Every structure is written in C-alpha cells, then in structure tokens.
Amino acid sequence: xxxxxxxxxxxxxxxxxxxxxxxxxxxxxxxxxxxxxxxxxxxxxxxxxxxxxxxxxxxxxxxxxxxxxxxxxxxxxxxxxxxxxxxxxxxxxxxxxxxxxxxxxxxxxxxxxxxxxxxxxxxxxxxxxxxxxxxxxxxxxxxxxxxxxxxxxxxxxxxxxxxxxxxxxxxxxxxxxxxxxxxxxxxxxxxxxxxxxxxxxxxxxxxxxxxxxxxxxxxxxxxxxxxxxxxxxxxxxxxxxxxxxxxxxxxxxxxxxxxxxxxxxxxxxxxxxxxxxxxxxxxxxxxxxxxxxxxxxxxxxxxxxxxxxxxxxxxxxxxxxxxxxxxxxxxxxxxxxxxxxxxxxxxxxxxxxxxxxxxxxxxxxxxxxxxxxxxxxxxxxxxxxxxxxxxxxxxxxxxxxxxxxxxxxxxxxxxxxxxxxxxxxxxxxxxxxxxxxxxxxxxxxxxxxxxxxxxxxxxxxxxxxxxxxxxxxxxxxxxxxxxxxxxxxxxxxxxxxxxxxxxxxxxxxxxxxxxxxxxxxxxxxxxxxxxxxxxxxxxxxxxxxxxxxxxxxxxxxxxxxxxxxxxxxxxxxxxxxxxxxxxxxxxxxxxxxxxxxxxxxxxxxxxxxxxxxxxxxxxxxxxxxxxxxxxxxxxxxxxxxxxxxxxxxxxxxxxxxxxxxxxxxxxxxxxxxxxxxxxxxxxxxxxxxxxxxxxxxxxxxxxxxxxxxxxxxxxxxxxxxxxxxxxxxxxxxxxxxxxxxxxxxxxxxxxxxxxxxxxxxxxxxxxxxxxxxxxxxxxxxxxxxxxxxxxxxxxxxxxxxxxxxxxxxxxxxxxxxxxxxxxxxxxxxxx
RNA sequence: GGGCGGGUGGCGAAACUGGCAAACGCACUGGACUUAGGAUCCAGCGCCGCAAGGCUUGGGGGUUCGAGUCCCCCCCCGCCCACCA
Numbered sequence: 001x002x003x004x005x006x007x008x009x010x011x012x013x014x015x016x017x018x019x020x021x022x023x024x025x026x027x028x029x030x031x032x033x034x035x036x037x038x039x040x041x042x043x044x045x046x047x048x049x050x051x052x053x054x055x056x057x058x059x060x061x062x063x064x065x066x067x068x069x070x071x072x073x074x075x076x077x078x079x080x081x082x083x084x085x086x087x088x089x090x091x092x093x094x095x096x097x098x099x100x101x102x103x104x105x106x107x108x109x110x111x112x113x114x115x116x117x118x119x120x121x122x123x124x125x126x127x128x129x130x131x132x133x134x135x136x137x138x139x140x141x142x143x144x145x146x147x148x149x150x151x152x153x154x155x156x157x158x159x160x161x162x163x164x165x166x167x168x169x170x171x172x173x174x175x176x177x178x179x180x181x182x183x184x185x186x187x188x189x190x191x192x193x194x195x196x197x198x199x200x201x202x203x204x205x206x207x208x209x210x211x212x213x214x215x216x217x218x219x220x221x222x223x224x225x226x227x228x229x230x231x232x233x234x235x236x237x238x239x240x241x242x243x244x245x246x247x248x249x250x251x252x253x254x255x256x257x258x259x260x261x262x263x264x265x266x267x268x269x270x271x272x273x274x275x276x277x278x279x280x281x282x283x284x285x286x287x288x289x290x291x292x293x294x295x296x297x298x299x300x301x302x303x304x305x306x307x308x309x310x311x312x313x314x315x316x317x318x319x320x321x322x323x324x325x326x327x328x329x330x331x332x333x334x335x336x337x338x339x340x341x342x343x344x345x346x347x348x349x350x351x352x353x354x355x356x357x358x359x360x361x362x363x364x365x366x367x368x369x370x371x372x373x374x375x376x377x378x379x380x381x382x383x384x385x386x387x388x389x390x391x392x393x394x395x396x397x398x399x400x401x402x403x404x405x406x407x408x409x410x411x412x413x414x415x416x417x418x419x420x421x422x423x424x425x426x427x428x429x430x431x432x433x434x435x436x437x438x439x440x441x442x443x444x445x446x447x448x449x450x451x452x453x454x455x456x457x458x459x460x461x462x463x464x465x466x467x468x469x470x471x472x473x474x475x476x477x478x479x480x481x482x483x484x485x486x487x488x489x490x491x492x493x494x495x496x497x498x499x500x501x502x503x504x505x506x507x508x509x510x511x512x513x514x515x516x517x518x519x520x521x522x523x524x525x526x527x528x529x530x531x532x533x534x535x536x537x538x539x540x541x542x543x544x545x546x547x548x549x550x551x552x553x554x555x556x557x558x559x560x561x562x563x564x565x566x567x568x569x570x571x572x573x574x575x576x577x578x579x580x581x582x583x584x585x586x587x588x589x590x591x592x593x594x595x596x597x598x599x600x601x602x603x604x605x606x607x608x609x610x611x612x613x614x615x616x617x618x619x620x621x622x623x624x625x626x627x628x629x630x631x632x633x634x635x636x637x638x639x640x641x642x643x644x645x646x647x648x649x650x651x652x653x654x655x656x657x658x659x660x661x662x663x664x665x666x667x668x669x670x671x672x673x674x675x676x677x678x679x680x681x682x683x684x685x686x687x688x689x690x691x692x693x694x695x696x697x698x699x700x701x702x703x704x705x706x707x708x709x710x711x712x713x714x715x716x717x718x719x720x721x722x723x724x725x726x727x728x729x730x731x732x733x734x735x736x737x738x739x740x741x742x743x744x745x746x747x748x749x750x751x752x753x754x755x756x757x758x759x760x761x762x763x764x765x766x767x768x769x770x771x772x773x774x775x776x777x778x779x780x781x782x783x784x785x786x787x788x789x790x791x792x793x794x795x796x797x798x799x800x801x802x803x804x805x806x807x808x809x810x811x812x813x814x815x816x817x818x819x820x821x822x823x824x825x826x827x828x829x830x831x
Numbered sequence: 832g833g834g835c836g837g838g839u840g841g842c843g844a845a846a847c848u849g850g851c852a853a854a855c856g857c858a859c860u861g862g863a864c865u866u867a868g869g870a871u872c873c874a875g876c877g878c879c880g881c882a883a884g885g886c887u888u889g890g891g892g893g894u895u896c897g898a899g900u901c902c903c904c905c906c907c908c909g910c911c912c913a914c915c916a
Contacts, residue, residue: 329914339916694855774851
C-alpha cells in the first residue's frame, strides 16, 4: 500500500499553505480589471488562544472569499487584530505582565492558528490596533471631529464600572447595571467625559437602515429600537410658585384625559413643590427610592408605587388643576423626567390610578365598534388611536390629526411644542485606562483643552505603565507622559490621561485595510472608491447595537470628511450562530465543554474542521459541537481520497469521449452538472453551505456505485472527479488542491486550484428528460409514473390510470376533476 | 410587557413560487471482506401494523383538488430590549 492510499491531512495541508503563500494567491488587487468583492469578518480580540467561535466566522467568510475568487472577482479578504482593550489590562493587574507583551504573544498564536486553518487572508494587509501606526489615526479622527463639533466634552452622569473603575457607555451596560465586559456592578457618577455626538446622526442612522436590505431584519430592527425615535410634544403645566413643569408625551391627543401628573423622585422640582404637610412622607419615599438599585426599582413588573406631593399643576389646554405625584416608574434620565398621566388611555397610568383611587376620564373613542364605558367602569386602558371626545375644540378629530393641531396650538400659545425624543445617547468614549489610544489633548492653564496639532501625532502610549486598577488613571502616574508644553503657547501643560473606548478602533478598521501602511492619511480615498463598501461582513449578532451602529456612524463622519462616498459601510451582513459545547450548553470552562480549533486540526486536519463547521447547519444557526459528526466528515474526506485513487485509470480519459456517455454514465454526467448547480447556489443569496456539501456527498455516493470500462465512461468519471475537487475547494481547500492536481496531472502543474475557474454547468444536462410524476387520488399518494418532461395532461393521465394501485382506488368512483401539474403530479378528485 | 427568531425522525438537518415530507450526515441494525474489526464496502432505518393499509412537520380551527409552507386562535423554546410616557 503506498502512502498515497491513506488520507493524511498533516502531510498535505502545510504544503499547500506554503504554495499559496509563495504564489501570493490571496493578494487583493491581482485582477485590476475584474469586479471587486470585499469579504470581511469581524477581527478578533486576541485573548489567549483561538476558540471555536473564531473558527466559525473565519471559515464562513473564507469559503465565500475562495468561491468569489474562483468566480473571477478581485477579492479583498483582510485580517487584523483588535488588540487594545480591557482584558489585557485586567490580566496585567493580576500578573504584572505588560499588556503589549502579552498581546504580541497572543497575536503570534492567533496568526499561527489561522494559517493552520488555511484561511485565504491577504496577510500583507494585516493590522493591529495597538500599533501607533494605527491608533494615530484614531487621534487624527478625534481632532477632526473636535473641529467639526462632533466631539464634545460633557459634564454628566456616567456609568461607572466598579470593577473596571472606568466610565463605560450606556450601550455597554447590560442587565441594567452590569458591565458588559467584566460584569461588575455599574453605578451612576457625575464625571467629565469626552463624547461623540452620535445623536446628531440619529435621523440619518435611522433612515440609512432602509438601505440595508441585505442585513438580517432582526439586526436592523434592533438598531431601530435602539435609536428609538419617538415623536411627540412637550407641554408646560403651570404650578403656582414654581417654574413650569415640562412633560413629554407622544399622546398629546389624550391630554383632556389627564387626571394627574407624575415626577421622577429625582426631579429637581420635587423639593420645591411639595407642601409642608406632605413633606415627611415624600422625603421618606424619595430616600427609599435612592437606596433601591435601579434594577430593583425598574425591574420587571415591580410594584408601581407613588406618593402625592400636595401640589397641583394646571393643564394648559383646559385650565384644569391636577394633582402632582411622584412615582418609582418615572425615569429622571428619559424625556423631561415628568409625565402626564392619562389612565383611560395608558395601561400603566390606568393601574396606578386604580391603586391610588385617581379619576379616570375617557377622551378617545374607538373609530369603529363599541363605545367605551365611562372611566369608572373601564376594564383596561384603550391605548389605540381613535376619535376625540370631551376635548374642547378638538372634539371629533382623529387622534393623529389632533396631535398635529394640538402641538401647533401649544407652540402658538407658547406653552409647548412638537418635539422628537431619541433613546440613543451620545457615545461617551473616555476611559480611565492604560491599554487604549491616548486622547490627544493638552490642558494648558491659559488655553484650556488644546488639541494636539496634526503634525505632532501620534501621541504615543508610553511604554512605562503603572497598572493597578485603582485610583487615578494609569497614564496620570507617568510624569514623562503627563508633563508637556502647550502646543499653542509653549508653557508647561498637562496631557489628557484618558484613553479611548476600543470601539473607536473597530469603527473604521475596515477602511484601514485599504492602505494599511499609509503614513499620510488614515487610508487612501482612491482605494476606498474601488473597494468600499464591504460586500459581505460576517460576525456575531451580539454586536447589533454597539459596534454595528458605531461603524455606521463613523462611516458617515468619514463621508463628511470626504474620505468615502457611500452612505453605508457594508452591503450585506451575515450573523453567525454560536458554537456550543457537545452538551448543547455555551462552551465554558465552568462546564468543562470547551473544544478549541488547535487540537482538532492536529487530530483531523483543517479541512475536516472547516467542513464540520459548514455542514452542521446554515451560518445563522447555533450549532452544537459533535465529535461523532466530525468523525463522519473526516470519513467523508477519506472516502473522497480513496475514490480518486481507485479511479486513477480515468485520469487520462479525454473529454472528447464525453458525448458518447450513455446509461448510468449519462446519468452520472447529469448528476455532476446538477451538483455544480446546487453547489453554486449554496453561495448565492442566502449562504447554505450545508446543502452544497450534501450535494457533493451525493455525487461521491453515486461514483462509488460505478465501474467505468469504456472510454466514454472513464471520461464521465473524470469529469465528475474534476468537478468534485473544484467544488470542494472553498470548503476543504487543501485536500481539494491535492486531488485536483492528481487528476489533472501535468496540465495543472504550475497552477493552483485556488486560482482556477469555478465550473459552469451545462443547462441541457441539468434539465432531466424524464421525470417521476406523483399520482394522487383525492390528495393522497397512490403511485408514481415515469414520463417525459414534455408530457401533457392526457399522456400522464393515461399512464397513471394504467397503474394497478391507482386503478384500485379509482374503481367504481366517478372522476370529478383532474389536477395536473406538469413535471410534478396528477391528482384525481373522485366522489 | 414589547420586538425578533424558532418548534419537522433517536440526533444535526433538507424541502424552489402551496405539489411525492424527512435529501445529506450522525447514531443504530443486518450482511460482505477478514486471524481480528472501533477500518472498509453493500443494504436497511419516521410511527402503528404480519399484511393490505392507516397515521405523521408543537396543539386546535380555516382556505385549497392538495398545506411543513398561506390565514385565525392557543402552547412551548431562544435571543434582544424593557415601567420610553
């Protein structure tokens, strides 16, 4: 038995990886006259070693990139490292190792594993965000955005992570009060910080979603909700002896039904308006609310609690006085921190009113159907639009029209206006951390915050790091860094010691790949014209409202700077599912169910691992790791391997003989061409690699049943083998190269399969000439007949009626109707 | 509470515009080859039934000659958001 008879991935994979590299097979820009495709996967944060989730994203993207290259496109498929961030710094606190050192090591490990998996990256374009060569452009963008007023310094409440001891964005708070990265409790703290005015782009970012037809709908919906536009009106309620109370409402049409107003416990007017006899009770309530965590107070279905302040406010529309309450469910941060309550038309208000015996007044009736009973008899709030009643001059108007007119009235009379509220907050990006991009600002006693001029960038992160995770930011503890001179007047000054959120790094890296070593600008706008937008972006859905919103924002900023020209950074988004452990639970040390790519490649080879990942399910679905399935896919590749070696006698067969193929071998040719079609379709539209691979398996199964003898038969087998190797290339590229070279021999010596053309199918062979037609009687399957594709109803009906089983079911019945679907079925409806 | 996905054999999954449900793989069963088989090849494999036949895509109803697919009601699971006025 020769060595070649056993499938040994270890002996073939490194060889082809070397050949690809030597040939520069995956360099972008090799086909300047061809159409471009930009395939991007979210770059990894290089913590420890690669895990299976990484294996999945890059395998999905790589299959697509390899396919597109074979289709003749000029493909850009880059990779880099999201190298700055908290985990490296937290680890440094534990063991004292410098984040840079650790990160470098991790990158080396990651790069090694990625190469072993055979990913077709253009490694010449590799970037790391921790290089000054990269982050200097973060600083450059910062300065440009500061000039344009997109960056501002704000003094405000911020989320303060008690674990990281750093400010984090609203968008990074999870579970109400947990840090997204370290899961420590988050508290509110007043702190000065730098922020991007992403809210100024809210409308654009919302409108842009309509262009993202190739994004999963659930992602665009999540962004829509996150941006959270609500159109409404701000209305002033007068309180004697106090400033007017501003309330925000989306339902100003219901304001004649307002029977009380409610303030957040933290509302600044609370102290002022509370009457002396109510004071003690109000204070007790406010204190209690302060002590309760936000999560408890606003948690699911918590009791709605409130207390009367003793004050009254005047509804400006009808002059009615309504009581002023405070309650736990009103959020100080949202809107104006005060709401008008219309119990008849808001369920929450309804429940509150019932609990505290406040009046309920119906002012909107359903446009059709039964009228609502009076407030006291109401069973639940009627919250839909309808027709106004008992609403002064607006009575009988529809809700929508009433809202417009009533807001206009408020503006005309000066007690309010139509407004828009957004859920989206500005993106605070100051971090009291070391391992990030220094914010290029100098504080001068005379000139205040002065941006570092462009020609003095980058502000390099000092190598010396004092990382304790406590007290002042690490950079504040490095005097050589802190002490500088003012760029404007030259006098002694102090540098900003905060660094940027690492979401800044990932907001524009896709553009840096276009000219990764450019030292005059963040990237070459000419290259951007060729390559942007990204055609397919692959990554996890957990980034739906952070990274994926930030990079859309940044793209728009870059457009304002004249660097890019489209509205959106990326055309199609593919969100891949999780790889769970064999037990179906999320992989975790805690469960001891972690499987990593490295050992799997050692054991089965990269091709088997890749095939498993792609075959288990379509990309979007979660999959469970399965040792048995992996074994099965290894066996499949070994089976393919043996097939080629058992059919070496066919390698020399000539295509000229193909036309003579008949019988089983004509069937084989048909199957070959159908497989090409099926496999091609698995890359177009929705990615469905699992069915493409299944088609290859069917072709292999068919080949195992055939013993070619004549020339034409050998030619048909050779045709199938060549197609099989070629179609396998995006999924299992190493074994595909090996077998392709074996079957083609000298003809392919200097070439690479990775560079070869994707096969075309012959439509004449894909179209069958006879088909199996199902025969039903009253919708139930009673037999099947073979008929020519072109067979008409009469012909098929005659064939069907000749079938014994069909005859039995038709016996003694009258055929009332015959339904005929060409090429598919015939259905006798009998009575 | 809201939004978005899902629910198909023992398991992972297929099924184009409504047209033979379960392709392909795993597991399992039988056979062949073999000193041996945890290798390989061949065959079987939704459920009930000896069979003829009947039943089957979370449950119930509907539209249709025909429904996994369309419509209505309900149940369950996952993810995201959440007292958003």
